[in-house]
Amino acid sequence: MSDHISFNLAKAGYNVCKYVPYGPVKSVLPYLFRRASENTSISGQMGRELSLIIQERKRRKVSKEIKENQVKI
Secondary structure (H helix, E strand, O other), X not given: OOHHHHHHHHHOOOOOOOOOOOOOHHHHHHHHHHHHHHOOOHHHXXXXXXXHHXXXXXXXXXXXXXXXXXXXX
16 A cells, blocks of 8 residues: 555544565565566556655755754844
8 A cells, every 4th residue: 555545544543554574685575576566556656656755855855944044044
């Protein structure tokens, strides 16, 4: 589930759980490759997630610059 979906569900009061595989990379990669091949919508989700990350980084940079400028004044 994309982060923006789970974030909005949690914000609306729903309980949200995510399954996160962990362990040695050598053990986890086969699972991740299998899931990627099974879920063809992943490519669209990755692009959307990347654009959301870029947007958030820009927002934080601007926010930081505004705060720095306020301190100088």
